[in-house]
Amino acid sequence: MRKYSNIIAAYSIMLILILLVGIFQSWSIALTILNYCLISAVMTIGANIQWGYAGLINFGIMGYTALGGLAVVLVSVDPVQQAWQAGGLNILICFWIIVVMVVLIRYLLKHFDKSKYRTYGITFVIIGGILLLRSTATPGIEAIEAVDPAKTGFLGGMGLPVLFSWIGGAFLAGGLAFIVGKIALGLRADYLAIATLLIAEIVVSIIKHEEWLARGVKNVIGLKRPAPYEIDLQTSQWFINLVETFHAKKLSMINSLTERQDALSQMVIDASSIYVKLCFTGLFLSVVIILLIVTQKALYSPWGRKMRAIRDNEEAASAMGKNIVKEHLFIFILGSAIVGIAGAMMVTNDGLFTPGSYRPMRYTFVIWVMVIVGGTGNNFGAILGGFVVWFLWVEAAPMALFLINLFTSHLPETNSVRVHLIESAPYFRFLVIGIGLLTIMRYRPKGILPEKIEIK
Amino acid sequence: MDFINAIVVLTNFTIIPALAYGSQLALGAIFVTLIYAVLRFANFATGDMMSFGTMFAVLLTYYFQSIGLGLGFLPTALLTIPFAIIMMILYMLLIDKFVFSYYRIKKSPPVQFAMVSVGVMFVTQAIIRIIIGPSDRRFLDGEKFILKATEFKEMTGLSEGLTLKSTQAITIVVTLIIVSIMFWFLNKTKTGTSMRAYSDNEDLALLSGIDPKRVVLITWVIAGILATVGGILYGLDKSYRPFVYFNNMLPIFAAAIVGGIGNPFGAFLGGYVIAFAEIFITYAYKRFIAYLVPESMEPESLMQLLSTDYKFAVSFSILVIVLLIRPSGIFKGKTI
Numbered sequence: 001m002r003k004y005s006n007i008i009a010a011y012s013i014m015l016i017l018i019l020l021v022g023i024f025q026s027w028s029i030a031l032t033i034l035n036y037c038l039i040s041a042v043m044t045i046g047a048n049i050q051w052g053y054a055g056l057i058n059f060g061i062m063g064y065t066a067l068g069g070l071a072v073v074l075v076s077v078d079p080v081q082q083a084w085q086a087g088g089l090n091i092l093i094c095f096w097i098i099v100v101m102v103v104l105i106r107y108l109l110k111h112f113d114k115s116k117y118r119t120y121g122i123t124f125v126i127i128g129g130i131l132l133l134r135s136t137a138t139p140g141i142e143a144i145e146a147v148d149p150a151k152t153g154f155l156g157g158m159g160l161p162v163l164f165s166w167i168g169g170a171f172l173a174g175g176l177a178f179i180v181g182k183i184a185l186g187l188r189a190d191y192l193a194i195a196t197l198l199i200a201e202i203v204v205s206i207i208k209h210e211e212w213l214a215r216g217v218k219n220v221i222g223l224k225r226p227a228p229y230e231i232d233l234q235t236s237q238w239f240i241n242l243v244e245t246f247h248a249k250k251l252s253m254i255n256s257l258t259e260r261q262d263a264l265s266q267m268v269i270d271a272s273s274i275y276v277k278l279c280f281t282g283l284f285l286s287v288v289i290i291l292l293i294v295t296q297k298a299l300y301s302p303w304g305r306k307m308r309a310i311r312d313n314e315e316a317a318s319a320m321g322k323n324i325v326k327e328h329l330f331i332f333i334l335g336s337a338i339v340g341i342a343g344a345m346m347v348t349n350d351g352l353f354t355p356g357s358y359r360p361m362r363y364t365f366v367i368w369v370m371v372i373v374g375g376t377g378n379n380f381g382a383i384l385g386g387f388v389v390w391f392l393w394v395e396a397a398p399m400a401l402f403l404i405n406l407f408t409s410h411l412p413e414t415n416s417v418r419v420h421l422i423e424s425a426p427y428f429r430f431l432v433i434g435i436g437l438l439t440i441m442r443y444r445p446k447g448i449l450p451e452k453i454e455i456k
Numbered sequence: 457m458d459f460i461n462a463i464v465v466l467t468n469f470t471i472i473p474a475l476a477y478g479s480q481l482a483l484g485a486i487f488v489t490l491i492y493a494v495l496r497f498a499n500f501a502t503g504d505m506m507s508f509g510t511m512f513a514v515l516l517t518y519y520f521q522s523i524g525l526g527l528g529f530l531p532t533a534l535l536t537i538p539f540a541i542i543m544m545i546l547y548m549l550l551i552d553k554f555v556f557s558y559y560r561i562k563k564s565p566p567v568q569f570a571m572v573s574v575g576v577m578f579v580t581q582a583i584i585r586i587i588i589g590p591s592d593r594r595f596l597d598g599e600k601f602i603l604k605a606t607e608f609k610e611m612t613g614l615s616e617g618l619t620l621k622s623t624q625a626i627t628i629v630v631t632l633i634i635v636s637i638m639f640w641f642l643n644k645t646k647t648g649t650s651m652r653a654y655s656d657n658e659d660l661a662l663l664s665g666i667d668p669k670r671v672v673l674i675t676w677v678i679a680g681i682l683a684t685v686g687g688i689l690y691g692l693d694k695s696y697r698p699f700v701y702f703n704n705m706l707p708i709f710a711a712a713i714v715g716g717i718g719n720p721f722g723a724f725l726g727g728y729v730i731a732f733a734e735i736f737i738t739y740a741y742k743r744f745i746a747y748l749v750p751e752s753m754e755p756e757s758l759m760q761l762l763s764t765d766y767k768f769a770v771s772f773s774i775l776v777i778v779l780l781i782r783p784s785g786i787f788k789g790k791t792i
Contacts, residue, residue, distance in 0.1 A: 183780060186783075187783065188566075189565070189567045190497065190569075191498075193567075195779055197706070201706060202769045202776075205768060208765070209765040209766065361581075421586075423589070424589065427586050427590075430585065431583070434582060437578065441568070441572055
């Protein structure tokens with residue numbers, strides 16, 4: 001029990017903080033924060049697998065999150081038949097052209113020795129392929145984007161239930177990680193960070209500007225939900241009855257019948273949004289718990305020991321006959337796939353896909369701060385980091401506003417310094433996160449909950 | 457005549473903007489590469505440090521304008537450069553003293569340095585946004601154009617105009633001056649040589665009596681000059697917005713790595729490589745080709761390789777290709 005006292009204490013404090021938000025601000029806000037904390041926790045589990053288990057630095061988390069979000073659109077949205085008729089064939093042909101190009105290049109690389117002619121051949125295949133792609137794709141894309149551009153203008157998805165998209169997100173992100181890993185994993189740590197960050201930027205810019213794929217910056221709204229809709233809940237009898245029994249005492253204090261009816265309908269509206277959020281919380285919590293169990297098991301398995309051995313001493317592990325390149329690639333894919341799940345979860349939670357919102361600040365650096373602050377190599381730590389940092393990220397502005405008001409209360413309302421500070425309250429979150437990261441790195445470099453296993 | 461027209465079109469829309477943009481990138485890339493060579497880490501706070509220096513230039517420009525101080529036809533911002541540089545260097549030295557020096561003495565691995573610089577990035581962004589806010593600001597005054605399209609047409613009688621914005625000319629001239637002074641300093645002076653020695657082999661440099669504190673100090677001073685000037689030139693040419701500066705970090709990194717990280721001359725050329733690639737690949741060649749071929753063969757499409765939306769993606773793809781084929785960069789830098 002003593003072994004876990006740190007973990008239990010840290011999580012209890014976190015829970016109390018969220019409860020305090022519920023009491024002082026509102027339960028709806030508290031649940032929103034909790035849901036995002038859980039999503040961040042999934043992301044940090046993914047990043048922690050790469051960084052904590054294997055020592056791979058992946059600054060491309062933004063790209064995998066975006067791909068997870070894309071998966072929600074591609075899997076759950078109903079297909080747009082008109083668009084498929086207009087340009088679906090061209091897109092399919094393009095897809096096959098790409099496959100043929102890849103196969104051809106692989107064939108050239110495998111069956112010819114390195115020479116000038118092979119390089120010319122590969123260049124020819126690439127340039128010819130791109131020209132062919134452009135000539136087939138352009139009319140198709142134009143036709144697709146012309147189909148009711150205000151509402152659709154894209155191919156749509158497969159129309160499956162939205163929960164499948166979480167798996168789809170994992171596969172898409174894992175696929176990208178395979179390509180990125182093949183290209184970049186040989187690089188030294190800080191180059192790997194830069195290369196992954198830039199590749200993620202390329203991915204996001206493709207999602208942003210290829211409107212036939214997922215409407216690009218025009219956003220996809222009204223995505224399916226694994227939870228009931230508020231409107232349906234508000235009209236269904238069982239839910240109203242539930243709310244009535246829940247608030248029976250309060251309602252019985254109101255005498256007038258019409259007033260009681262008004263109060264009840266207001267309660268139903270409030271309760272419906274909380275109910276929906278609770279559904280999401282349940283789903284996310286189960287994902288986090290499943291991932292936590294699996295990753296904990298993996299950490300203490302022979303495989304986990306192997307990964308730590310590779311992380312701590314690559315050459316020794318290599319001498320023991322471990323294939324480092326393969327293991328690195330595998331763990332890179334695994335971690336990225338988990339981040340992909342988190343991306344899909346987030347878009348499902350929001351109900352809309354906004355490619356313009358994927359920015360490195362929010363989706364790469366903040367996640368990294370979470371992993372470092374929480375504790376690298378320790379899953380409980382990484383999840384705690386997700387909770388703490390997300391909580392600070394959201395609550396820093398209200399707290400800063402409170403403190404500014406407190407310290408400037410002796411100044412008049414119109415004092416320019418006070419007005420300026422109040423206006424810039426939202427930016428104190430950067431300050432809090434930055435100073436938090438620097439402090440942790442300096443005085444507790446292994447994070448709040450450090451890794452327990454040490455190889456002597 | 458048509459041939460000259462074609463050349464003028466190309467110069468006006470690609471070569472001059474690419475030279476200006478390339479100069480701005482080059483200054484940033486030398487900043488990155490210098491920090492990498494001497495202090496041995498990838499500085500993720502690059503964009504925000506440039507933004508920090510520029511912020512003072514913007515504020516001082518507003519102040520000078522309000523008291524009626526100016527340079528006539530030149531932008532007032534040029535007058536603020538020395539003050540902005542001093543503020544920037546003070547900030548950098550402060551950060552170095554309280555943050556980086558601890559890890560340097562401990563000889564931490566580069567990854568830890570990179571993560572620390574992410575922390576510095578957050579703090580710097582917060583300070584900038586709290587002081588000046590996130591909005592878009594223009595602080596260019598004075599003469600806007602050196603050569604206007606209509607004047608050029610009248611002068612030469614060509615049907616195509618050539619414009620030269622004063623900011624473009626200032627950018628190119630100032631960059632050349634700063635970079636040549638810097639290379640002279642690095643290659644000819646004793647301090648510069650000691651910096652290069654320290655960068656090549658720290659232990660040997662210490663043995664031969666080079667003071668590491670002095671080397672670090674000089675590096676931050678040069679870095680402060682480069683960051684501030686690069687940031688101000690970019691802000692004059694386009695506009696000042698903290699978020700854009702943060703994003704500029706990415707092409708700057710690309711330029712530094714393409715040129716061979718740790719190699720200042722490579723970084724200088726890398727800036728132009730990235731800028732020219734971005735602009736040449738996303739430029740629509742329709743008008744250029746229309747002048748060269750007979751009227752019947754005029755192209756109907758825009759003749760654009762990639763749409764301008766992919767401007768950033770182009771430079772990152774170049775970086776990926778370079779990393780694949782020649783990981784040490786085009787001009788040999790430190791081995792990766």
